[in-house]
Amino acid sequence: MFTDSVELTVSSGKGGQGCVSFRREKFVVNGGPNGGDGGKGGDIWFKCDNNTHTLSHFQKKMHIKADNGAPGESSNMAGKSGVKRVIIVPPGTQIIDMDSDEVVFDMLEDAQEELFITGGRGGLGNTHFKSSTNQRPTYAQPGEKGETRKIKLDLKLIADVGLVGFPNVGKSTLISTVSNARPEIANYEFTTLTPKLGQVNIGDFESFIMADIPGIIGGAHEGKGLGIEFLRHIERTEILLFMVDLASYRDLREQIETLKAEVAAFSDKLAHSKYAIALTRADAVPSDELEELVKGFLEMLGLEATKDSDIGFDETVPYYIQKTADETLGYNRELPYFVVPISSATNKNIEPLKKALFKLVQSKRLES
Numbered sequence: 001m002f003t004d005s006v007e008l009t010v011s012s013g014k015g016g017q018g019c020v021s022f023r024r025e026k027f028v029v030n031g032g033p034n035g036g037d038g039g040k041g042g043d044i045w046f047k048c049d050n051n052t053h054t055l056s057h058f059q060k061k062m063h064i065k066a067d068n069g070a071p072g073e074s075s076n077m078a079g080k081s082g083v084k085r086v087i088i089v090p091p092g093t094q095i096i097d098m099d100s101d102e103v104v105f106d107m108l109e110d111a112q113e114e115l116f117i118t119g120g121r122g123g124l125g126n127t128h129f130k131s132s133t134n135q136r137p138t139y140a141q142p143g144e145k146g147e148t149r150k151i152k153l154d155l156k157l158i159a160d161v162g163l164v165g166f167p168n169v170g171k172s173t174l175i176s177t178v179s180n181a182r183p184e185i186a187n188y189e190f191t192t193l194t195p196k197l198g199q200v201n202i203g204d205f206e207s208f209i210m211a212d213i214p215g216i217i218g219g220a221h222e223g224k225g226l227g228i229e230f231l232r233h234i235e236r237t238e239i240l241l242f243m244v245d246l247a248s249y250r251d252l253r254e255q256i257e258t259l260k261a262e263v264a265a266f267s268d269k270l271a272h273s274k275y276a277i278a279l280t281r282a283d284a285v286p287s288d289e290l291e292e293l294v295k296g297f298l299e300m301l302g303l304e305a306t307k308d309s310d311i312g313f314d315e316t317v318p319y320y321i322q323k324t325a326d327e328t329l330g331y332n333r334e335l336p337y338f339v340v341p342i343s344s345a346t347n348k349n350i351e352p353l354k355k356a357l358f359k360l361v362q363s364k365r366l367e368s
């Protein structure tokens, strides 16, 4: 599923012991106290790093400790402070205190740093305890103990593209065609019960994350079907791919209007996400009807069929794509970035679909 999780114990360092010592110099008999303070124990910090994507660098039941402070020394020399430990986590990691079940930090921004527990204070050396009644204190403070906490790291992966469609329109089939995800696929509604993520590779070096979620039906926001609670898994997703089934008994207008209304009922932010539309199962409609269906759908949205040699969509069927996904060059996010018929069965427009989605993902990454 979406969360990867690991349990850890973390401890800040113990403060160093204060020192008991006395001046010993030539001609000075019974010199005064000069024991230095102990060093402070090391703190535990968390740091968010965009170059980390998993929690796999943590072993199960790991115990991470910061260094203890060094004890104070004679001649009023303070002990060295313990070195802090900085725990590196990927963006999207929540740090949860296991005793209270409370989310302590939500690590989202690259380079975000949070102090979790401070190290113990160093003990005071005997110099501090000198008084008129006690000129030679033989007492120094012990260092304060460090803190130990049991925590859980929950990585909530953030998908780039979320698939939104009625049940049985081919969402899981698409994600298994273009990514490494292998969800269950079957010819009945609500096959998918839990969200799944897949990585879509573009060439050798680039990729984006796609999320397959259960199907949505009208009234989902009131709990019909599986409801829309799982939309929370794609709440941080910036791009939606609406999937509208050409071969469904539900007409195309009903599908897109219902989906958009349900998404809007769930979240205002999702309702304003960048989006595109895939018309699925194009192979299941006779080719002469296909053209009419697609044209009718574009017309309903107030769009005209376009051409774009750059992406490489199949030119034998109509489709629509905006000139560029780059907002500064006039991308209109009220309209879909593209509307294109696809077929996972015959691979129609599948490669260009990946390419076009990746353009949208890149435009999004440039913005943030």
Ligand SMILES: Nc1nc2c(ncn2[C@@H]2O[C@H](COP(=O)(O)OP(=O)(O)OP(=O)(O)O)[C@@H](O)[C@H]2O)c(=O)[nH]1
Pocket: 165, 166, 167, 168, 169, 170, 171, 172, 173, 174, 184, 185, 186, 187, 188, 189, 190, 191, 192, 193, 213, 214, 215, 216, 280, 281, 282, 283, 284, 342, 343, 344, 345, 346
């Ligand atoms: N002809 C044809 N059938 C397809 C295509 N894509 C998917 N299907 C079939 O459509 C049915 C539903 O596919 P799924 O991928 O499970 O659909 P889903 O949208 O994930 O469905 P839920 O998980 O129930 O919401 C299966 O029988 C698939 O084999 C396609 O491109 N062409």
Ligand SMILES: [Mg+2]
Pocket: 171, 172, 173, 183, 184, 185, 191, 192, 214
């Ligand atoms: Mg499915």
